[in-house]
Amino acid sequence: MVLIDGKQTAADIKEELKQEVDSLKNNGRRPPHLAAVLVGNDGGSVTYVNAKVKACQKIGFESTLIRFDDSISELELLEKVEELNKDNSIDGFIVQLPLPKHINDRNITLAIDPLKDVDGFHPENVGRMSLGLPSFISATPNGIMQLLKRYEIETSGKHCVVIGRSAIVGTPMSILLSRNSNPGNATVTITHSKTKNLKEICLSADIIIAAIGRPHFLKADMVKENAVVIDVGTTRVEDTSRKSGFRLMGDVDFDNVSAKCSYISPVPGGVGPMTIASLLMNTLKAYKRRFNIA
Amino acid sequence: MVLIDGKQTAADIKEELKQEVDSLKNNGRRPPHLAAVLVGNDGGSVTYVNAKVKACQKIGFESTLIRFDDSISELELLEKVEELNKDNSIDGFIVQLPLPKHINDRNITLAIDPLKDVDGFHPENVGRMSLGLPSFISATPNGIMQLLKRYEIETSGKHCVVIGRSAIVGTPMSILLSRNSNPGNATVTITHSKTKNLKEICLSADIIIAAIGRPHFLKADMVKENAVVIDVGTTRVEDTSRKSGFRLMGDVDFDNVSAKCSYISPVPGGVGPMTIASLLMNTLKAYKRRFNIA
Numbered sequence: 117m118v119l120i121d122g123k124q125t126a127a128d129i130k131e132e133l134k135q136e137v138d139s140l141k142n143n144g145r146r147p148p149h150l151a152a153v154l155v156g157n158d159g160g161s162v163t164y165v166n167a168k169v170k171a172c173q174k175i176g177f178e179s180t181l182i183r184f185d186d187s188i189s190e191l192e193l194l195e196k197v198e199e200l201n202k203d204n205s206i207d208g209f210i211v212q213l214p215l216p217k218h219i220n221d222r223n224i225t226l227a228i229d230p231l232k233d234v235d236g237f238h239p240e241n242v243g244r245m246s247l248g249l250p251s252f253i254s255a256t257p258n259g260i261m262q263l264l265k266r267y268e269i270e271t272s273g274k275h276c277v278v279i280g281r282s283a284i285v286g287t288p289m290s291i292l293l294s295r296n297s298n299p300g301n302a303t304v305t306i307t308h309s310k311t312k313n314l315k316e317i318c319l320s321a322d323i324i325i326a327a328i329g330r331p332h333f334l335k336a337d338m339v340k341e342n343a344v345v346i347d348v349g350t351t352r353v354e355d356t357s358r359k360s361g362f363r364l365m366g367d368v369d370f371d372n373v374s375a376k377c378s379y380i381s382p383v384p385g386g387v388g389p390m391t392i393a394s395l396l397m398n399t400l401k402a403y404k405r406r407f408n409i410a
Numbered sequence: 411m412v413l414i415d416g417k418q419t420a421a422d423i424k425e426e427l428k429q430e431v432d433s434l435k436n437n438g439r440r441p442p443h444l445a446a447v448l449v450g451n452d453g454g455s456v457t458y459v460n461a462k463v464k465a466c467q468k469i470g471f472e473s474t475l476i477r478f479d480d481s482i483s484e485l486e487l488l489e490k491v492e493e494l495n496k497d498n499s500i501d502g503f504i505v506q507l508p509l510p511k512h513i514n515d516r517n518i519t520l521a522i523d524p525l526k527d528v529d530g531f532h533p534e535n536v537g538r539m540s541l542g543l544p545s546f547i548s549a550t551p552n553g554i555m556q557l558l559k560r561y562e563i564e565t566s567g568k569h570c571v572v573i574g575r576s577a578i579v580g581t582p583m584s585i586l587l588s589r590n591s592n593p594g595n596a597t598v599t600i601t602h603s604k605t606k607n608l609k610e611i612c613l614s615a616d617i618i619i620a621a622i623g624r625p626h627f628l629k630a631d632m633v634k635e636n637a638v639v640i641d642v643g644t645t646r647v648e649d650t651s652r653k654s655g656f657r658l659m660g661d662v663d664f665d666n667v668s669a670k671c672s673y674i675s676p677v678p679g680g681v682g683p684m685t686i687a688s689l690l691m692n693t694l695k696a697y698k699r700r701f702n703i704a
Binding site: 222238239240241242243244245246247248249251272273281283287288290291294295296301302303304305306307308310311312317 | 533538542543545566567577581582585596597599600601
């Protein structure tokens with residue numbers, strides 16, 4: 117059994133990005149520039165945005181953190197988005213979700229210029245991905261594809277079962293894995309709460325992507341020998357023994373499932389650490405597209 | 411075995427649309443207005459666009475046909491698209507594809523305002539569909555969903571196998587059938603040229619959507635008893651006995667497959683006739699959205 121080490125893979129990607137930024141700078145170019153907009157003081161969001169900014173600094177990207185009190189109106193936030201859309205010094209930006217209740221997340225997402233939408237949440241990017249056009253793929257699906265690629269896991273002709281049909285993970289994974297590319301070319305089955313005989317379907321899978329958000333849902337008796345299992349679950353479970361007061365639980369009953377797997381990604385340390393690396397990759401891509409760099 | 415009659419269903423939809431237009435007019439409103447842009451003289455395109463215009467007239471829509479010689483430049487065509495985007499008297503419009511070789515289809519599609527894109531080809535509409543947001547779904551997938559709905563074919567919890575992963579049929583069908591709606595909620599397997607054991611997969615299907623464009627590809631020994639089979643194939647095969655010089659062949663070996671089916675759509679007369687009805691539905695939807703009519 118090979119443990120898919122998301123932390124190490126993310127570190128490798130960041131190192132590669134750093135080298136590319138160094139080379140851009142050596143050629144007299146300015147570094148890529150990511151801006152992050154954070155509204156309010158939600159603990160999780162603050163930590164996550166700070167980690168993104170720090171990751172930028174570490175690899176030589178310029179970064180700008182724009183913070184607003186959660187009293188900001190939707191209109192004011194839309195004006196800031198418009199300003200960032202037009203700002204030529206910024207290559208890509210994100211607005212950290214969720215937003216306060218009086219602001220409609222969707223309206224903000226739709227206002228972001230698809231060419232700067234490095235979170236890949238704008239429908240135009242989702243559609244471009246589905247149509248096989250150049251696009252920004254959102255952090256989690258992009259991270260999973262990178263793991264499959266870098267661990268050289270064969271997907272062509274394999275039966276891949278995606279558990280969960282969410283717009284942010286399950287559905288894009290089904291598209292990415294079935295399209296004519298590498299990784300890709302898999303026969304993909306999308307399953308969800310209305311699926312009958314899920315166990316039987318999972319037992320026929322060469323690759324399982326578990327993305328339902330139910331801790332330890334995937335048990336050993338649902339997985340065939342030598343399967344590849346990617347765990348996307350990140351449910352917070354109370355844990356008073358930890359400083360944070362919680363721990364993350366995946367969708368996979370890791371202790372029992374892992375013994376049967378050829379490859380498995382753990383939680384934490386699997387898909388999770390890949391998300392920031394994906395964001396950085398998208399930012400470099402946005403930069404290159406703007407400046408027409410191959 | 412029930413034969414899915416696309417011609418009759420399309421006629422039913424058109425009659426419903428006509429009644430709705432009559433009622434709009436009785437309330438003092440102007441009718442919905444579809445514009446169609448046709449470049450050049452390709453026989454198939456001319457026939458198809460004329461049929462669309464005629465269908466508009468029949469149900470009381472206003473329609474405008476804009477024809478250009480195939481010497482028109484991409485820039486001139488883009489200017490016309492921009493003009494139609496801004497024209498408040500037009501609710502939706504299409505640019506008939508394919509275009510002459512010196513014009514990039516994609517550039518034209520991308521220039522159309524997504525709110526007037528009644529063909530549903532703009533990436534923003536494709537992405538909106540994938541995200542479960544209001545969108546224009548393109549003619550073929552929309553037509554298939556209408557057939558499933560109107561024949562009250564149960565899809566929830568069923569295993570649906572889609573043969574073919576094209577951006578215009580296979581991929582959107584996999585999204586539409588797997589999402590939480592009715593029709594929908596199916597467990598969907600997307601298959602394609604790299605799929606192994608396709609026969610075995612098809613034999614496990616309650617519903618098969620055949621969309622590969624290979625005449626009579628789906629044979630009786632690939633279909634289980636009482637399956638539902640939707641044939642999306644429309645390959646033109648030379649037939650000197652016909653005035654047109656060709657006949658349409660579906661992806662399904664109809665004569666042998668149909669005996670095993672609970673429902674089957676024939677070619678011609680199945681999915682094909684639904685495409686214009688879908689376009690008209692989208693045009694009414696665009697109109698209603700513009701005027702905020704429920």
